[in-house]
Amino acid sequence: MLESLRSVLQLRPIQLNPAERRLRKAANIDDLRTIARRRLPRGAFDYIDGGAEDELSLRRNILAFRRAEFRPRVLRDVADVDPSTTLLGRRLPLPLVLAPTGFTRVASPGGELDAARAAARMKLPFTLSTMATRSIEEVAAVCDGPQWFQVYVWRDRGLVKELLSRAASAGYEAIVVTVDTAVLGRRQRDVRRGFTLPPQVGLGTLLDGLLHPGWTWDLVRSEPITFANVAGSAVRRGSRAVTLAEYINAQFDQALSWRDLDWFRANWDGPIVLKGIQTVADAVLAADAAVEAIALSNHGGRQLDGAPAILELVRPVADAVADRVEIICDGGIRRGSDILKAVALGARACMTGRAFLYGLGAAGQRGAEHALALLDAELRRTMALTGQRCMSELTPDLIAWRDTLTELC
Numbered sequence: 001m002l003e004s005l006r007s008v009l010q011l012r013p014i015q016l017n018p019a020e021r022r023l024r025k026a027a028n029i030d031d032l033r034t035i036a037r038r039r040l041p042r043g044a045f046d047y048i049d050g051g052a053e054d055e056l057s058l059r060r061n062i063l064a065f066r067r068a069e070f071r072p073r074v075l076r077d078v079a080d081v082d083p084s085t086t087l088l089g090r091r092l093p094l095p096l097v098l099a100p101t102g103f104t105r106v107a108s109p110g111g112e113l114d115a116a117r118a119a120a121r122m123k124l125p126f127t128l129s130t131m132a133t134r135s136i137e138e139v140a141a142v143c144d145g146p147q148w149f150q151v152y153v154w155r156d157r158g159l160v161k162e163l164l165s166r167a168a169s170a171g172y173e174a175i176v177v178t179v180d181t182a183v184l185g186r187r188q189r190d191v192r193r194g195f196t197l198p199p200q201v202g203l204g205t206l207l208d209g210l211l212h213p214g215w216t217w218d219l220v221r222s223e224p225i226t227f228a229n230v231a232g233s234a235v236r237r238g239s240r241a242v243t244l245a246e247y248i249n250a251q252f253d254q255a256l257s258w259r260d261l262d263w264f265r266a267n268w269d270g271p272i273v274l275k276g277i278q279t280v281a282d283a284v285l286a287a288d289a290a291v292e293a294i295a296l297s298n299h300g301g302r303q304l305d306g307a308p309a310i311l312e313l314v315r316p317v318a319d320a321v322a323d324r325v326e327i328i329c330d331g332g333i334r335r336g337s338d339i340l341k342a343v344a345l346g347a348r349a350c351m352t353g354r355a356f357l358y359g360l361g362a363a364g365q366r367g368a369e370h371a372l373a374l375l376d377a378e379l380r381r382t383m384a385l386t387g388q389r390c391m392s393e394l395t396p397d398l399i400a401w402r403d404t405l406t407e408l409c
């Protein structure tokens with residue numbers, strides 16, 4: 001009996017590192033989300049996890065990937081699958097870019113530094129947000145992978161020009177101009193929780209902080225969270241806490257139009273990615289404007305609620321402009337198989353935001369690395385199971401759309 005007990009009993013070695021212990025149980029991005037939800041105060045988690053208004057676009061971004069079903073092929077020698085691709089003239093090991101996310105230090109003390117290091121380990125581009133909590137130069141100093149800089153267009157063009165020139169000097173390869181943020185979408189979870197920048201400690205947040213001592217201890221020990229790139233702004237000076245909506249609506253240029261792209265050409269020598277395209281008509285205008293790439297994006301469902309689910313846009317946009325501009329699918333990536341679906345439908349690559357943020361929230365840099373490794377492994381496995389050897393062989397007939405999502409909703 002002892003013999004048979006020994007044959008079935010297998011004790012895992014004890015893991016002393018608490019972050020590694022947490023990650024051992026994270027089999028997918030959703031598990032990382034669950035761990036992040038447990039570790040972060042509700043206000044911080046909801047800032048990351050939430051979307052605008054009824055969160056319809058947030059949910060539909062994800063559901064669109066479930067509606068897309070594979071038509072797998074067999075007996076195709078998948079001994080060596082190769083998910084690498086070329087994006088903006090650079091070879092990438094897989095078609096994935098880390099999306100710009102503002103205020104990332106609410107997820108982990110290192111914030112953008114943790115995410116940039118995780119991206120660099122995988123040789124994937126990391127996009128630093130204008131609203132980042134680590135500066136252009138700080139990120140460049142720790143990141144030896146490709147870096148992109150995301151631009152929000154401030155009313156003060158002098159400030160934007162200064163940001164572009166700092167990004168160029170620090171070796172950033174491309175800029176991502178976000179065009180879906182004329183005003184800030186109403187993120188109701190932030191409204192309800194009174195989320196401000198920098199975070200203000202009221203009675204509710206104090207209690208929340210006490211219930212999440214690990215996060216609070218990290219916050220207290222590290223330097224104050226500010227918008228590290230935007231010199232001279234009210235928030236940078238720490239003069240008073242503001243809601244994100246107040247801040248953005250005061251600073252961003254709502255008069256931005258297609259004509260302004262000439263200004264970017266005159267002030268930036270490298271490739272330009274337009275992020276926030278949501279119709280074929282605008283994709284055509286972007287191609288006419290000769291930008292190098294477009295990111296089909298509804299800001300992860302954080303801006304216009306009722307915006308189209310991003311995956312559903314990929315094929316019509318690719319049919320219209322794939323020969324003139326590279327297409328990035330941004331929004332709803334939670335599995336490596338999602339990347340395969342987007343590329344099969346005509347995207348050159350995908351961007352991901354929450355997937356790596358959940359990783360950061362679960363276990364800092366190691367958590368973000370874990371998130372990227374999960375997506376990589378899932379992509380490779382799905383390529384093998386669908387009989388696809390490389391990205392350039394993918395065609396839209398790999399995908400069929402299910403009519404209804406009733407059973408998934």
Ligand SMILES: Cc1cc2nc3c(=O)[nH]c(=O)nc-3n(C[C@H](O)[C@H](O)[C@H](O)COP(=O)(O)O)c2cc1C
Pocket residue numbers: 047048049061099100101102129130131150178275297298299300301302330331332333351352353354355357
């Ligand atoms: C917490 C958070 C902050 C974000 N901040 C920015 C930002 O500063 N600039 C920007 O262009 N997009 C921002 N986004 C949108 C992301 O770049 C990306 O479009 C979105 O996360 C993609 O959807 P996904 O989270 O489902 O991957 C943010 C998204 C999240 C979740």
